[in-house]
Amino acid sequence: MEQLCAPRLFSPSIALLALIGCSAVPTSSTSSGATSTTATPTTTSPTPTTPPSAGIGQTISNRGITLTVTETRAVNSVLMNESNYRPGSGNETHTETMPKAGGRFVSATAHVVNNAKVSFVLTCSLPVSTKLVDSQQRNFDAIDDLYKIKGNPECNDQLQPGFETDMTWVYLVPQPATVIGWGFQDTTDFSGTIDFTTVRFNA
Numbered sequence: 696m697e698q699l700c701a702p703r704l705f706s707p708s709i710a711l712l713a714l715i716g717c718s719a720v721p722t723s724s725t726s727s728g729a730t731s732t733t734a735t736p737t738t739t740s741p742t743p744t745t746p747p748s749a750g751i752g753q754t755i756s757n758r759g760i761t762l763t764v765t766e767t768r769a770v771n772s773v774l775m776n777e778s779n780y781r782p783g784s785g786n787e788t789h790t791e792t793m794p795k796a797g798g799r800f801v802s803a804t805a806h807v808v809n810n811a812k813v814s815f816v817l818t819c820s821l822p823v824s825t826k827l828v829d830s831q832q833r834n835f836d837a838i839d840d841l842y843k844i845k846g847n848p849e850c851n852d853q854l855q856p857g858f859e860t861d862m863t864w865v866y867l868v869p870q871p872a873t874v875i876g877w878g879f880q881d882t883t884d885f886s887g888t889i890d891f892t893t894v895r896f897n898a
Contacts, residue, residue: 748876748893757892758881759811760823765861766804767877767896773800773865775843782849789845798867800838801827801898803877808859811883817862818842819850824880826891827866830873837864874898 749755754763772791780787794800803825807817815822818841827835842850844863854860868874878891 748895750894751896755892757879758884758889760881761808761810762805764803764805764894767898768802769898770800770802774845776845777843794867797870799870800865801868801874802863802865804861804863806859807862809854809856811856811881813883814853814855815883816851816853817848822883824882825864826878827868827874828876828878829868830875835866835868837866
């Protein structure tokens with residue numbers, strides 16, 4: 696009896712490929728007193744379309760947000776503006792921020808283009824939702840106060856439609872964690888859900 700299995704994409708965050716189990720459901724038919732059994736494969740509900748994965752340097756989109764990841768790396772510390780002066784004033788100072796004990800930082804830098812219908816803030820709100828993923832399929836959120844990172848847009852810097860900028864996200868992960876990728880999602884459009892678009896790399 697032949698059984699049919701199909702790969703299925705799953706996960707509310709970054710979609711990963713896995714095989715799901717399948718079983719044969721016997722059906723009986725009778726002809727001249729003889730009974731034959733045929734296998735009918737079970738069916739599964741359709742899987743939502745998942746945006747494709749990309750690599751470093753490839754331009755990808757998720758709804759109205761288009762970006763190119765230009766650099767990903769493990770970093771020993773992060774320079775953050777802990778002063779009360781705004782970036783570019785000439786009076787700001789950047790403090791070397793270390794990861795907490797047992798952890799390390801991983802950064803992802805990208806060139807972001809706003810092709811959405813509305814403006815959004817990259818550093819202080821959710822319109823661009825991101826996750827860092829390790830080999831155990833654990834999803835990590837970016838650290839707080841991304842606007843303090845040297846070179847990042849300010850907290851209230853609205854990126855208007857049609858404009859672009861560079862942005863760095865930093866994540867705290869356990870020392871032994873093996874990072875395998877990063878994903879982002881455009882949440883400016885509330886018409887329906889869409890999976891994260893992923894970028895594969897090791898860190």
